[in-house]
Amino acid sequence: MSLAATTCCLVLTLGMSANVARGQDEGLAARYPQ
Secondary structure, eight states: OOHHHHHHHHHHHHHHHHHHHHHHHHHHHHHSOO
């Protein structure tokens, strides 16, 4: 794996983790309204 590929993968993983953490509450609230 080249350095560029590793960096790209790491950035994508961090971005997805941030998106999941930020959107989790909204997604759960939308899916399971109380």
